[in-house]
Amino acid sequence: MQCLQDEDTCLTNISYTVPPYWEPFGDRKHFLWKSCTTAAACEAERKRAGSECMREWYMDWRCVECCQGELCNYYATxxxxxxxxxxxxxxxxxxxxxxxxxxxxxx
The missing domain is CATH 1.20.5 (Single alpha-helices involved in coiled-coils or other helix-helix interfaces)
Structure with a gap:
């Protein structure tokens, strides 16, 4: 992904939730989104998701990571x-x- 010149930060959004489509048994799945943004916008999104970042297997959760540098979010951890x-x-x-x-x- 090629970021714009003013987008200096990589945002990784990891969520664990029931998919928006039909699944047998309604099992939760991991979803991953990556995007480019500014450092301030990424930090604001990370703080907004902070209360949702619980990583419990029986609940829906969402965590946001921010990093800077070439391929810094190549491995989504x-x-x-x-x-x-x-x-x-x-x-x-x-x-x-x-x-x-x-x-x-x-x-």
Whole structure:
């Protein structure tokens, strides 16, 4: 995609929702849109989507990423700041389970 001269930022919109067309069982799907915009417009869109960016498998959600540079959004991934809380929840849950397993083996 070729951006206009004043569009210095790449916007990536990732959503997980029921498709607008009929699907058996109404399963949710990931949808991805990429576009060019200004840094201010992208940041405004990111803040607007902030409350919707929950990444829960059972709910509809939408996240927006902004980046600058050639092919910066080639790989559509959610930035690490969004993923960090999920990492810590997983890490603490794993440690808790391992602790309980070790505790049960010792008794």
């Amino acid at each position: 959610l930035e690490s700041s969004i993923l960090l809380p999920n990492f810590w929840i997983s890490a603490f849950t794993t440690l808790f389970v391992l602790y309980n397993i070790m505790l049960n083996k010792c008794t």
